[in-house]
Amino acid sequence: xxxxxxxxxxxxxxxxxxxxxxxxxxxxxxxxxxxxxxxxxxxxxxxxxxxxxxxxxxxxxxxxxxxxxxxxxxxxxxxxxxxxxxxxxxxxxxxxxxxxxxxxxxxxxxxxxxxxxxxxxxxxxxxxxxxxxxxxxxxxxxxxxxxxxxxxxxxxxxxxxxxxxxxxxxxxxxxxxxxxxxxxxxxxxxxxxxxxxxxxxxxxxxxxxxxxxxxxxxxxxxxxxxxxxxxxxxxxxxxxxxxxxxxxxxxxxxxxxxxxxxxxxxxxxxxxxxxxxxxxx
Amino acid sequence: xxxxxxxxxxxxxxxxxxxxxxxxxxxxxxxxxxxxxxxxxxxxxxxxxxxxxxxxxxxxxxxxxxxxxxxxxxxxxxxxxxxxxxxxxxxxxxxxxxxxxxxxxxxxxxxxxxxxxxxxxxxxxxxxxxxxxxxxxxxxxxxxxxxxxxxxxxxxxxxxxxxxxxxxxxxxxxxxxxxxxxxxxxxxxxxxxxxxxxxxxxxxxxxxxxxxxxxxxxxxxxxxxxxxxxxxxxxxxxxxxxxxxxxxxxxxxxxxxxxxxxxxxxxxxxxxxxxxxxxxxxxxxxxxxxxxxxxxxxxxxxxxxxxxxxxxxxxxxxxxxxxxxxxxxxxxxxxxxxxxxxxxxxxxxxxxxxxxxx
Numbered sequence: 142x143x144x145x146x147x148x149x150x151x152x153x154x155x156x157x158x159x160x161x162x163x164x165x166x167x168x169x170x171x172x173x174x175x176x177x178x179x180x181x182x183x184x185x186x187x188x189x190x191x192x193x194x195x196x197x198x199x200x201x202x203x204x205x206x207x208x209x210x211x212x213x214x215x216x217x218x219x220x221x222x223x224x225x226x227x228x229x230x231x232x233x234x235x236x237x238x239x240x241x242x243x244x245x246x247x248x249x250x251x252x253x254x255x256x257x258x259x260x261x262x263x264x265x266x267x268x269x270x271x272x273x274x275x276x277x278x279x280x281x282x283x284x285x286x287x288x289x290x291x292x293x294x295x296x297x298x299x300x301x302x303x304x305x306x307x308x309x310x311x312x313x314x315x316x317x318x319x320x321x322x323x324x325x326x327x328x329x330x331x332x333x334x335x336x337x338x339x340x341x342x343x344x345x346x347x348x349x350x351x352x353x354x355x356x357x358x359x360x361x362x363x364x365x366x367x368x369x370x371x372x373x374x375x376x377x378x379x380x381x382x383x384x385x386x387x388x389x390x391x392x393x394x395x396x397x398x399x400x401x402x403x404x405x406x407x408x409x410x411x412x413x414x415x416x417x418x419x420x421x422x
Numbered sequence: 423x424x425x426x427x428x429x430x431x432x433x434x435x436x437x438x439x440x441x442x443x444x445x446x447x448x449x450x451x452x453x454x455x456x457x458x459x460x461x462x463x464x465x466x467x468x469x470x471x472x473x474x475x476x477x478x479x480x481x482x483x484x485x486x487x488x489x490x491x492x493x494x495x496x497x498x499x500x501x502x503x504x505x506x507x508x509x510x511x512x513x514x515x516x517x518x519x520x521x522x523x524x525x526x527x528x529x530x531x532x533x534x535x536x537x538x539x540x541x542x543x544x545x546x547x548x549x550x551x552x553x554x555x556x557x558x559x560x561x562x563x564x565x566x567x568x569x570x571x572x573x574x575x576x577x578x579x580x581x582x583x584x585x586x587x588x589x590x591x592x593x594x595x596x597x598x599x600x601x602x603x604x605x606x607x608x609x610x611x612x613x614x615x616x617x618x619x620x621x622x623x624x625x626x627x628x629x630x631x632x633x634x635x636x637x638x639x640x641x642x643x644x645x646x647x648x649x650x651x652x653x654x655x656x657x658x659x660x661x662x663x664x665x666x667x668x669x670x671x672x673x674x675x676x677x678x679x680x681x682x683x684x685x686x687x688x689x690x691x692x693x694x695x696x697x698x699x700x701x702x703x704x705x706x707x708x709x710x711x712x713x714x715x716x717x718x719x720x721x722x723x724x725x726x727x728x729x730x731x732x733x734x735x736x737x738x739x740x741x742x743x744x745x746x747x748x749x750x751x752x753x754x755x756x757x758x759x760x761x762x763x764x765x766x767x768x769x770x771x772x773x774x775x776x777x778x779x780x
Binding site for chain 1: 506
């Protein structure tokens with residue numbers, strides 16, 4: 142589980158984020174070609190999907206043709222149904238994500254900075270994080286009911302784990318030589334934190350935030366599959382129960398697109414946050 | 423080769439190899455008959471399930487007995503996901519017969535799933551509204567603005583929205599929360615929802631002091647009762663018409679045995695060992711002759727109920743096309759069975775208006 146949420150990924154910031162010297166040049170150079178490699182596989186899947194509907198490999202009721210899914214997607218968008226549900230889902234995700242982020246950052250910072258706090262909390266936290274979102278569902282349903290609170294809490298939990306782990310590891314992973322240099326200069330504790338530790342840990346922390354949001358988005362769908370009357374996850378269940386698999390796939394498409402856009406935005410803001418880094422740092 | 427591309431080819435190969443066998447279908451001697459039931463039942467080893475003639479056939483092992491001499495196995499599958507899950511299994515050709523309710527079957531037919539309805543099995547099934555004891559909800563009109571649990575996509579869903587819509591209440595006027603029956607009952611007990619559309623589970627909740635029953639479909643209008651049936655896939659019927667005949671004949675025999683009022687006690691004793699106690703099952707049958715509720719007939723009443731259900735489902739946007747209903751009923755097997763067992767005229771046939779036809 143820890144590898145999938147990128148915990149402990151205390152790596153130097155990716156080179157593209159340090160490419161401040163001449164981003165325009167880089168973008169025009171090898172990156173578009175690199176981007177092309179992302180296309181053959183999805184296109185092959187799309188082709189396979191299309192062929193399977195043409196030749197009837199899978200029953201049409203189970204796997205509607207891509208054209209129909211895109212049509213349904215357009216219909217749902219045009220009728221406003223997609224936006225209404227997406228709006229509800231986004232409110233849920235960002236509320237839950239906000240809670241998870243706050244708690245996760247404070248917990249991560251506390252455990253990263255203080256070995257005592259870490260000794261007290263880390264094993265329990267590790268155990269807590271091993272239970273998947275779905276595992277908490279029955280218990281939380283009884284505790285807080287099936288309302289929004291349930292959704293917020295489960296999404297917050299999904300966010301909390303990667304944010305905490307990455308923040309904690311990020312802070313612990315700040316190279317000792319930085320600290321030593323700062324000591325030589327006689328930095329105060331406050332200066333040490335704001336000038337050395339947090340800037341050096343920004344990349345892994347931000348990594349955690351990104352994973353956190355991705356996980357929040359994934360948890361949303363799980364949470365909305367149950368006990369919901371609206372939202373994009375509900376659209377998936379409802380489509381399935383009424384045997385409109387094109388609605389299911391259109392909703393899945395929407396989930397994928399939104400998730401991708403969110404992650405892209407976060408990755409762009411990461412580059413912006415770390416713009417102070419010089420190449421070759 | 424880039425690892426990602428190798429992975430892609432692998433995925434392609436796997437997909438092709440699993441899709442291939444789906445196409446090859448040669449008629450084979452019958453070894454197993456697969457029957458799907460659109461409810462989870464209770465317990466396991468064996469799962470217990472009551473309420474219909476199909477359930478009785480299951481409990482009594484009637485189909486097993488009929489096919490034992492030919493070494494044909496009967497494989498029952500119970501679906502917690504109810505009718506919608508049965509549809510998925512039908513499409514994937516994992517079932518030959520299914521016991522299912524009106525709405526899911528209509529949804530499947532609207533989507534081009536090829537089946538035939540071969541016998542009624544659980545007609546005029548009740549639908550009840552269980553409400554929180556202190557909610558003050560006394561009739562359907564009181565549900566406006568309330569939170570109501572309903573298992574969407576099942577025939578409870580259609581009957582519920584049809585009854586609401588007959589009172590001018592639209593789905594938007596209340597919050598219909600999609601919960602399966604077990605979760606819906608938990609939600610009601612936890613006061614997460616104000617009411618739930620349920621079957622006899624409503625009586626169970628009431629007897630435990632957890633709910634009041636505020637509305638009954640049968641007491642309101644027979645039009646809001648639910649119909650369930652036994653269906654066969656067109657594929658199976660084309661390959662093994664004799665087996666279909668034997669299934670229907672056996673089911674008619676079971677229906678006949680228990681339609682006898684002298685066996686009423688026996689019937690409820692059997693069902694009392696399933697999902698609910700005897701007393702609860704009895705309550706759903708109060709004032710209703712067994713010959714009416716256990717009737718296997720595909721009479722004008724049933725046809726008109728499915729036609730209405732299809733229209734309602736379409737009007738309520740639960741389906742996107744209006745399937746043709748008349749040719750869906752295949753009475754050949756039933757007619758042969760009734761004739762062979764000399765039971766023609768045994769069960770009362772009802773007209774489209776719900777009144778006795780003769």
